[in-house]
Amino acid sequence: MITYRDSLQNISTSNLHGFFVGWPNPPSPETLLRLLKNSNHFVLAEDEETGHIGGFITAISDDVLSAYIPFLEVLPAYQGKGIGRELARRMLKKLSCLYMVDLICDADLQPFYERLGMRKGSGMLLRNLERQSGE
Numbered sequence: 001m002i003t004y005r006d007s008l009q010n011i012s013t014s015n016l017h018g019f020f021v022g023w024p025n026p027p028s029p030e031t032l033l034r035l036l037k038n039s040n041h042f043v044l045a046e047d048e049e050t051g052h053i054g055g056f057i058t059a060i061s062d063d064v065l066s067a068y069i070p071f072l073e074v075l076p077a078y079q080g081k082g083i084g085r086e087l088a089r090r091m092l093k094k095l096s097c098l099y100m101v102d103l104i105c106d107a108d109l110q111p112f113y114e115r116l117g118m119r120k121g122s123g124m125l126l127r128n129l130e131r132q133s134g135e
Helices: 029-038 083-094 107-114
Strands: 002-005 041-047 053-061 066-074 100-102
Touching (some): 041 083, 053 083, 083 107
Parallel strands (some): 066 100
Antiparallel strands (some): 002 041, 041 053, 053 066
């Protein structure tokens, strides 16, 4: 059974393995834990049987007008079970008092976010791939 939480109590790097699938230089579990600690908001999907985190979502916000959702990750073994949708739903509810909530995603993921009430936009980005691991 999956439970959702917004606390890092009893979470260590041993709970955070396997994320960033397909990244050439993925962040380590240690970097992921730092990422969660430094996010303004996050929601974790925890497998109650194993204690492993099966998915997470983060947001960076000024908590006045705007927020940005940089990460929504669900481990392959947990995909197709509605976990990503529930993580996003919970985060959007947390951020519902704000004027704008933005994220960048690949075109094939846009229908997922449209079903959550978001709409397509345009933007610009810069990627320093040599810093992808966060190390």
